[in-house]
Amino acid sequence: MFITMKREIEPMDLTGKFLIAMPGMGDPRFEKSLILLCAHSSSGAMGLIVNKPLPEPSFADLLGQLEIDVADTCPKVPVHFGGPVESSRGFVLHNPGYATEDGTLKIDGSFSMTATLQVLEDLAHGRGPERALLALGYAGWGPGQIEAEILQNGWLSCEASPEILFAADNTTKWERALKTLGVDALTLSATAGRA
Numbered sequence: 241m242f243i244t245m246k247r248e249i250e251p252m253d254l255t256g257k258f259l260i261a262m263p264g265m266g267d268p269r270f271e272k273s274l275i276l277l278c279a280h281s282s283s284g285a286m287g288l289i290v291n292k293p294l295p296e297p298s299f300a301d302l303l304g305q306l307e308i309d310v311a312d313t314c315p316k317v318p319v320h321f322g323g324p325v326e327s328s329r330g331f332v333l334h335n336p337g338y339a340t341e342d343g344t345l346k347i348d349g350s351f352s353m354t355a356t357l358q359v360l361e362d363l364a365h366g367r368g369p370e371r372a373l374l375a376l377g378y379a380g381w382g383p384g385q386i387e388a389e390i391l392q393n394g395w396l397s398c399e400a401s402p403e404i405l406f407a408a409d410n411t412t413k414w415e416r417a418l419k420t421l422g423v424d425a426l427t428l429s430a431t432a433g434r435a
């Protein structure tokens with residue numbers, strides 16, 4: 241007689257953590273992606289890819305399309321592909337020292353996210369957050385989906401750091417996040433093991 245054991249998915253809260261895409265994930269949109277999970281609960285998860293810059297539009301072009309006047313003090317905010325869901329919707333990841341009255345989600349002690357026109361206007365006039373990254377679109381998962389993908393060797397998770405997230409060099413963010421776990425990208429395997 242064989243006894244089959246069902247593997248239970250442990251409840252977890254990965255809000256404010258990085259998800260690091262593993263090789264062999266199978267979805268090219270997430271290849272070598274580094275995602276900041278902005279919200280995670282039993283209802284599902286929402287995150288933003290933080291290492292895939294878009295060639296266009298630039299931040300200034302985007303402000304022009306939204307008819308927002310740009311001041312001389314306007315910073316150059318990087319614009320990224322945030323994920324495949326609602327790709328025309330914008331989300332600004334920023335340091336927690338900035339907040340709007342009704343549109344800012346405090347992710348944790350290091351990051352907040354605002355998805356209103358006000359944050360864009362404030363950035364355009366030099367009144368916005370000190371550090372910011374704009375993402376168009378987001379990545380979303382249903383209940384238990386991200387946990388299942390982690391069990392299938394789709395993702396690793398680690399502590400998120402502003403130094404990695406807001407770094408100008410997007411090409412090294414994925415590897416730098418892996419190194420926080422003591423993992424060398426060259427040693428990763430696309431197959432999962434079971435003990």
